[in-house]
Amino acid sequence: MRTTPQTWYSGDWKSKNNEQAPYNGVKIIAESNYDNAKKLVDVTVTFIDFTMNDQGISSTVILDKINTWYSIPIPEKKGVKPTRVNDGFTITQIQQNGQEVRLESNDSGIFLVIQFTYGLPHQKREEIGFILRINEFLKEY
Numbered sequence: 001m002r003t004t005p006q007t008w009y010s011g012d013w014k015s016k017n018n019e020q021a022p023y024n025g026v027k028i029i030a031e032s033n034y035d036n037a038k039k040l041v042d043v044t045v046t047f048i049d050f051t052m053n054d055q056g057i058s059s060t061v062i063l064d065k066i067n068t069w070y071s072i073p074i075p076e077k078k079g080v081k082p083t084r085v086n087d088g089f090t091i092t093q094i095q096q097n098g099q100e101v102r103l104e105s106n107d108s109g110i111f112l113v114i115q116f117t118y119g120l121p122h123q124k125r126e127e128i129g130f131i132l133r134i135n136e137f138l139k140e141y
Helices: none
Strands: 006-009 026-034 040-049 057-063 101-106 109-118 125-134
Touching: 006 125, 026 109, 026 125, 040 109, 057 101
Parallel strands: none
Antiparallel strands: 006 026, 026 040, 040 057, 101 109, 109 125
């Protein structure tokens, strides 16, 4: 069973997009999935980059292991043959080892952790840190 998604916005997020690139920042949506025993199974994380497209360009990754780094896939450009990566998606690695997002468990709980850059080449922004808390067990109120 899935929970209500949690949303995080980058520090440069605006309620109204700019009229030219960069249009806006990055929006991250995390949706937790639990088994019948209400224990966390995985978290589906969608990254929406509004830098080059005012409608956003999204990429999704499923995190199913704790304390394991995952790369954020670069989406393909839609409607283009042959297929190629979407160069409007500006999220890139800080390090060259694919360590961009993970679930981290510590004494305080499970957290979604990010480390990536995004934005126009001459205005790259860095996002690093713990951004959302994820419940290990589904809580019912």
